[in-house]
Amino acid sequence: MTHVFDEAIAVTSVDDAAEYTVRATTHPAYNNMVGPFGGVTAATVVNAIQRHPEVLGDPLALTINYTAPIGEGQWDLPVTAVRTNRTNQHWVFRIEQNDQIVATGTAVFGVRRDTWSDVEAERPQAAAAESVSASDYGDFIEWAKHYDKRFVTGGLDLGQSADSTSTLWLRDHPERDIDFPALTAMSDVFYPRVFLRRGTYLPAGTISLTTYFHATAEELAEQGSTHVLATARAARFGHGHFDQYGQIWGGEALLATTHQLVYYKDPA
Amino acid sequence: MTHVFDEAIAVTSVDDAAEYTVRATTHPAYNNMVGPFGGVTAATVVNAIQRHPEVLGDPLALTINYTAPIGEGQWDLPVTAVRTNRTNQHWVFRIEQNDQIVATGTAVFGVRRDTWSDVEAERPQAAAAESVSASDYGDFIEWAKHYDKRFVTGGLDLGQSADSTSTLWLRDHPERDIDFPALTAMSDVFYPRVFLRRGTYLPAGTISLTTYFHATAEELAEQGSTHVLATARAARFGHGHFDQYGQIWGGEALLATTHQLVYYKDPA
Numbered sequence: 001m002t003h004v005f006d007e008a009i010a011v012t013s014v015d016d017a018a019e020y021t022v023r024a025t026t027h028p029a030y031n032n033m034v035g036p037f038g039g040v041t042a043a044t045v046v047n048a049i050q051r052h053p054e055v056l057g058d059p060l061a062l063t064i065n066y067t068a069p070i071g072e073g074q075w076d077l078p079v080t081a082v083r084t085n086r087t088n089q090h091w092v093f094r095i096e097q098n099d100q101i102v103a104t105g106t107a108v109f110g111v112r113r114d115t116w117s118d119v120e121a122e123r124p125q126a127a128a129a130e131s132v133s134a135s136d137y138g139d140f141i142e143w144a145k146h147y148d149k150r151f152v153t154g155g156l157d158l159g160q161s162a163d164s165t166s167t168l169w170l171r172d173h174p175e176r177d178i179d180f181p182a183l184t185a186m187s188d189v190f191y192p193r194v195f196l197r198r199g200t201y202l203p204a205g206t207i208s209l210t211t212y213f214h215a216t217a218e219e220l221a222e223q224g225s226t227h228v229l230a231t232a233r234a235a236r237f238g239h240g241h242f243d244q245y246g247q248i249w250g251g252e253a254l255l256a257t258t259h260q261l262v263y264y265k266d267p268a
Numbered sequence: 269m270t271h272v273f274d275e276a277i278a279v280t281s282v283d284d285a286a287e288y289t290v291r292a293t294t295h296p297a298y299n300n301m302v303g304p305f306g307g308v309t310a311a312t313v314v315n316a317i318q319r320h321p322e323v324l325g326d327p328l329a330l331t332i333n334y335t336a337p338i339g340e341g342q343w344d345l346p347v348t349a350v351r352t353n354r355t356n357q358h359w360v361f362r363i364e365q366n367d368q369i370v371a372t373g374t375a376v377f378g379v380r381r382d383t384w385s386d387v388e389a390e391r392p393q394a395a396a397a398e399s400v401s402a403s404d405y406g407d408f409i410e411w412a413k414h415y416d417k418r419f420v421t422g423g424l425d426l427g428q429s430a431d432s433t434s435t436l437w438l439r440d441h442p443e444r445d446i447d448f449p450a451l452t453a454m455s456d457v458f459y460p461r462v463f464l465r466r467g468t469y470l471p472a473g474t475i476s477l478t479t480y481f482h483a484t485a486e487e488l489a490e491q492g493s494t495h496v497l498a499t500a501r502a503a504r505f506g507h508g509h510f511d512q513y514g515q516i517w518g519g520e521a522l523l524a525t526t527h528q529l530v531y532y533k534d535p536a
Contacts (some may be wrong), residue, residue: 060475060509060529061333061475061476061529063331063374063476063478065329065358065374065376067350067351067353067358068351068353082335082362082369082372083335083336083368083369085335085336087508087531088475088531090333090335090369090372092360092362092372094350094360100351101350101351101358104350104358104360104374105374106331106333106372106373106374106476108333108475108476108529110508110509111508112506112507112508112509113507113508114507114535114536115505115506115507115508115532115533115534115535115536116466116505116534116535116536117504117505117506117507117536118465118504118505118506119503119504119505119506120430120431120432120465120501120502120503120504120505121503121504163388164388197386197388198384207328207329207356207376208329208331208374208376208478208480210331210476210478210527212476212509212511212527212529214503214504214506214509214511216506216507233388234388235387235388235389235482235515235522235525236385236386236387236388236389236482236522236525237383237384237385237386237387237388238380238383238385238386238387238482238484239380239381239382239383239385239484240355240378240380240381240383241328241378241380241480241482243480243482243525245513245525245527247503254503254504257503257504257511257513257527259478259480259513259525259527261328261329261376261480263355263356264383265383266383266384267382267383267384268382268383268384268385
């Protein structure tokens with residue numbers, strides 16, 4: 001049986017396009033308040049590049065800029081390998097819908113080599129996932145129902161907090177073995193940090209998301225469908241924008257680091 | 269008198285190009301071991317977009333992927349505003365030299381609005397800049413001679429350290445009032461974190477750099493040419509790549525956060 005996430009990130013080839021182009025369709029299971037969950041859009045890009053006949057290795061970096069709202073329905077994704085080096089490959093892409101560019105971005109894929117290695121960052125302290133209760137983002141956030149989210153700190157109960165950190169156990173719901181598209185989507189799973197600081201919902205949305213993939217395919221296979229530990233916080237809020245830096249851990253392995261710029265409205 | 273940094277980021281328009289294109293030239297004062305200092309390349313992109321006749325506001329985000337070595341001499345920079353919204357504007361660009369694409373990227377510019385604001389991150393502890401001695405990156409790193417760098421921790425004396433953090437006072441040398449291009453270049457001023465962990469020089473280079481600009485133009489004007497405090501560390505080293513997360517502080521203001529993916533060679 002196909003997992004709903006795989007339905008959501010599915011792409012078909014557009015044969016008559018001037019560039020290598022695939023087509024995707026927004027999936028109601030991953031709708032946000034307006035348009036699709038940006039994490040699934042990003043995951044679809046990773047899925048599309050992974051299926052490109054000339055892809056080299058696995059994802060190393062992805063940046064996606066959300067330039068305009070994506071409406072429900074089909075969208076087209078031209079992806080181009082602008083440069084293939086010995087160990088890495090550089091991609092550019094854009095997302096088009098109704099003759100508008102609704103997202104742009106770049107990706108780096110590459111080959112992983114054996115080198116000296118170390119996980120220097122420390123994994124946040126967290127009680128075992130089984131001992132933490134699951135919570136939801138509310139009835140209107142359809143996509144969030146497709147993640148099992150267990151907040152260790154910084155949940156959406158929204159007391160006004162001086163600390164924008166959220167740390168949560170996370171896995172797809174229903175369960176699904178993690179892979180690079182799933183990890184991509186998970187890097188955008190945090191609700192806007194400004195909610196936590198202000199103790200209330202506000203208009204907010206991701207403008208730009210960058211994720212670095214530290215995980216090897218073997219580490220992801222080992223992780224299977226067990227919970228990852230995801231953590232994120234902001235450094236500065238001001239003038240309608242804040243940043244968010246996050247990490248996604250699978251056991252003792254740091255699977256991904258992620259950085260995003262978020263728009264918000266909260267008149268002074 | 270023109271500052272050497274302004275010479276290095278200068279652009280001229282290429283009138284016969286199909287797209288809006290400017291031309292830049294590498295400057296010997298900002299040469300790296302091979303090719304130019306990536307921070308100055310990124311700064312040139314910001315400079316070029318700022319001078320575009322239809323630019324909206326100030327830089328909010330920049331991602332640049334270094335796809336191939338840039339040789340000394342001229343390079344061309346087509347920049348396109350793919351989408352202008354009410355408060356932000358999305359750009360894509362690429363750098364071409366000898367008919368090859370040597371860099372790609374995206375940028376977001378925008379208008380800053382008055383909102384609730386807070387600097388949540390804490391500035392690293394540091395003795396006053398005047399009490400810290402300046403150090404250099406060595407004779408072969410020409411660009412580094414054009415920064416006054418005073419390491420509070422994690423200097424290039426290269427004892428093997430368990431902590432990849434470097435924190436330094438930083439300003440242009442000779443002094444120059446900070447602006448968005450200067451801040452862009454400063455976000456790439458850290459030497460590769462792997463040197464600090466391994467206690468030795470290794471082949472290493474930035475693949476992808478993302479910088480978020482939190483500073484307002486007013487804050488930069490207030491900063492003038494006094495030292496900023498720059499800090500960076502890595503979270504994971506492995507399989508030929510590591511990440512670096514950094515912050516640049518001007519007094520109590522967090523001016524920028526930055527994230528980069530770096531390639532390195534260090535056989536296990």
